[in-house]
Amino acid sequence: ELLRDTFREGLFILLDCYQSATEEMATEARNRLRATNAGAARAREQWGLLNQILSAMDVGIVLFDETLKVVWLNNNIPRELLRISPDLAVGRNCQEALAYDGNACGHCSVKNLINGATPMQELVVVDSPTGPREYLKVTRPISGGNLEGQHVMEIYIDTTDFEKARRSLARTKEFVRNILNSSVSGIIATDREGRVTLFNRTAEKIFGFSEDEIIGK
Numbered sequence: 001e002l003l004r005d006t007f008r009e010g011l012f013i014l015l016d017c018y019q020s021a022t023e024e025m026a027t028e029a030r031n032r033l034r035a036t037n038a039g040a041a042r043a044r045e046q047w048g049l050l051n052q053i054l055s056a057m058d059v060g061i062v063l064f065d066e067t068l069k070v071v072w073l074n075n076n077i078p079r080e081l082l083r084i085s086p087d088l089a090v091g092r093n094c095q096e097a098l099a100y101d102g103n104a105c106g107h108c109s110v111k112n113l114i115n116g117a118t119p120m121q122e123l124v125v126v127d128s129p130t131g132p133r134e135y136l137k138v139t140r141p142i143s144g145g146n147l148e149g150q151h152v153m154e155i156y157i158d159t160t161d162f163e164k165a166r167r168s169l170a171r172t173k174e175f176v177r178n179i180l181n182s183s184v185s186g187i188i189a190t191d192r193e194g195r196v197t198l199f200n201r202t203a204e205k206i207f208g209f210s211e212d213e214i215i216g217k
Contacts, residue, residue, distance in 0.1 A: 060135075060156035063142070064110050066149045068094045078135065078156060080126040099126075109139040110152045124156070133160045 060077035062070060070089045077086060081099055089097035094110065109120050119140040125132055138155040180187050180198070186206045189198035199211045207214075 058158075062098070062154045062156075064094060064152045064154070066114050066151070068108075068110060070094065070097045071151065078126065078128075078133070078158070080128045080133065081124075081135075081156065109137070110154065113139055113141050113152045114150050123159070133158065134163050135159065 058076065060081070061072075061074045062077060063072040065071050070092055073086060073089055075086065079086075082089060082097065083099045084092070084097060109117075109122070113119065119138070121136060121138045124135045124137045126135065127133075136157040136159050138157070140153050140155070142151050142153045180200045181202075183200060183202060186203035187198065187200040188196060188203050190196055195216055196214050199209070199214045201211075204210055
């Protein structure tokens with residue numbers, strides 16, 4: 001009986017130890033879970049804010065992983081560049097999600113960057129209901145955070161109006177230059193420091209210098 005009582009008492013003590021240890025582990029696990037949930041809530045809040053900021057920017061952004069699948073895109077990605085609805089594009093291959101010209105796959109900027117190329121930019125022209133639109137496409141690698149593997153970001157900036165204004169200005173300048181060059185008078189213009197900014201053809205004949213030789217002098 002003494003042996004049995006001693007064993008029983010030792011067993012109860014051991015069970016108490018197990019129970020205390022289990023309760024402590026459970027408490028610690030609950031605390032970690034609460035911390036994790038709080039961290040996840042903060043991360044969701046921060047991501048929501050970041051998503052709003054990126055979506056509010058007046059540029060289109062697409063993020064690709066190393067398998068050329070769409071990981072994320074913002075709300076300002078031009079619809080003319082998509083084959084499907086933006087909410088269906090995530091997880092799709094670029095050829096399924098984006099309305100690229102098939103010829104572009106031969107010199108894919110995303111694939112080139114994944115293979116070690118330097119960041120690049122190019123002008124992309126797409127048809128839209130209001131006519132052709134021009135986008136400056138900037139392709140850059142991106143890493144860090146929770147991203148696993150190589151990722152590449154494409155940024156689309158609508159330059160249609162800028163390009164139209166630039167071409168209009170170029171045409172105006174060319175028109176004015178033609179008028180100045182047809183003048184029988186020698187016409188010279190300088191900036192505030194006295195450097196020549198305009199030297200028409202008659203001035204070339206009078207002074208014996210070409211425009212290329214005198215501009216900036």
